[in-house]
Amino acid sequence: MDDDDDLTLNLFTPAIKKNVGKSLENVIWGNRQQRIKARKLLKLTARAKPTKTPTLSESQSDVYTEKSEIANNKKRKIADVSLDFDNNKRRNDGSGNVSSTPTKKLKDSLHFSSLFNSNPEIPTIDVKPVECIKEEVFSSDSFESLSLDTYMLRNLRETMKFNQMTHVQEQAIPPILNGSDALVKSQTGSGKTLAYAIPIIHALQAVRPKICRGDGVFAIVILPTRELALQSYEVFRALVKPYQWIVPGCTIGGEKRKAEKARVRKGINVLLGTPGRLADHVIHTKSLHLFKLRYLIIDEADRLFEMGFEKDVKLIIDCIKEKTLKKQTVLLSATLTNGVERLAGMSLESPVRIDVSQDETTCAVTPKIDLHINTRDNSNECSAFSVPDKLKQLFVVTPCKLRLVSLVALIADKCVLAFKKSKMIVFLSTQDSVEFLHKLFSNLFKENDSVSCMNALLSDQQQDIRKSKCLVTFYKLHGNMDQKDRTLTFTKFSTCKNGILLCTDIAARGLHLNNIQWIVQYTTPGDAKEYIHRVGRTARAGAQGNSLLFLMPSETEYVKTLSNMKINMKEIMMRNVLHNLLLLFEKLPKILENDRRPPRTYEEAATTLQIYIEKVVNDEPEMQEVAKKAFQSFVRCYSTYPKHLKSIFHIKYLHLGHLAKSFGLRDAPGGFSAGKNPIQSKKKHFYKQHPCLEIHNPKEYVKKPLSSFYEFASGH
Structure with a gap:
């Protein structure tokens, strides 16, 4: 046959x-x-x-x-x-x-592409050391050298545990006590809040007859974010403990206006708040009396200008001018840009300029300017910045596909596997990214859900506790959260000994969070001054701190931008970060499948971890939806970098398929192609096949304001 x-x-x-x-x-x-x-x-x-x-x-x-x-x-x-x-x-x-x-x-089938294939080459970066602007935090003098009230000195020394002044306090307190307007520039974490709070409380306690809460407001403090307002309010509460007749109060967006109006009606002597809510009360709350106002403090002035609160601040100042004859104004900021100078021109009269980084105090006249809203780019107004001496600044270059596993490896090394665990803040660009990573990491770092035979004898309650146990606690903070949740998160993270805060730039300014050892900038901040404010959450008041900046291969020129601003950076290799994953599998054996052997190299460990993350994300519809939103908002935000940084951060440099891997997705959502960059096609076609940009007209894309994509804490 x-x-x-x-x-x-x-x-x-x-x-x-x-x-x-x-x-x-x-x-x-x-x-x-x-x-x-x-x-x-x-x-x-x-x-x-x-x-x-x-x-x-x-x-x-x-x-x-x-x-x-x-x-x-x-x-x-x-x-x-x-x-x-x-x-x-x-x-x-x-x-x-x-x-x-x-x-x-x-x-x-298992849809997974290799993490270590088809990646762009990581360029060699020649990082030359630069001479940083040094700013010593502490002075050799104590508060006893100032002519302060005895009870004030005892409270600072015994209750608040402040024995030594910082340089900004040493230079700012005397002129403020003398009644001069002041324009203060100092690095973040140098004690600027006490620099204006101590003179205010000292002056109010000396008023005779004693002031009472029914006398109305003697001082108004304007702050950009709710968290900073609450933090400064706690400082005033601590300072007035020896003087119970002085009553501080706080008004912020997110709280009930009716309850705040009741507190104002009852009587507040020092009123702190965000600009939108303060302007609302100044205009509509009849029980808010300003005829005895003595002090106007504008803290984080550059932040107020950038966040678009300039109009509200101007409204508050105009109302104060109508109701008071004489007031003392103090502006404080970590950076002095032209925008701050124009903001100072609203109300300062012959201010004393205090710049601690230059170690000089000079008197200069700031001309009054009829200020209008100006949205021009102020990115190049500052030529250099000062950072704490004990801050160690690092950066790591990771291809897009390896960003997520590299972040997990860093968290494992510093907060899970280390003998002395650290507190860490991870800065992200969007609210959706915060929600995604918080949901993912809370699941990933949870110990095995299955209960072993040995644990079977435990009670149901004990088993539930064991099931929910997490190797490290994750907190989230962004502007779309309820005020109650934001306050609770801020309080819990500030008091915990080991934890990780995933947040937007809402936590980048002025906040003092105890014992922060690591600042991780998972997404680049843009302007160098934003970088300075982020890293300022660590190495505060002379403590030791570390910061790590994540960069993609196309973003390495940003290191030179920081060097031009007198910021010293050191590189760490990605492979050194990923090596920490080999020990993580011992703590989290659930990542390994039953038929898989433990990884022997960091490449195998990263690949195994990525497979597990993609399985978690794609097997749960809710998780997959959160990941898609985070991906889309990241792309939108990436297109809003300032014009002078477009040569470094441009959407055409993003490989959308590789970017999807950093969100645990197997393919780019919407109309994105995983292997082809649509930016290379014609412009009209580009806008059509980017549904996640939610922009159908190229002219709309160009005209869309940058502030519409930024994460701010609204004062309303």
């Missing part, structure tokens, strides 16, 4: 017929050419040479087919792990029928 007859005989076997598949059922018994194609298909499917016996009985054919299927299953397991679905496509034969492959259908 010839080969064709052999094929015909084999096709009568039910097992062989089942192995061929439904796609060729209609052509099995066709002409000679179709039967020859079917035989070739069997060879590809079996991955083995057919037996050259002239005939096969039905039982022999069944045995042969069963062995072939066992061999195929073994090969499938190997292929499923190493197959790169970014480049692998299903083939099509000439008749239009899709040919059978040794693996399962694409949609049913």
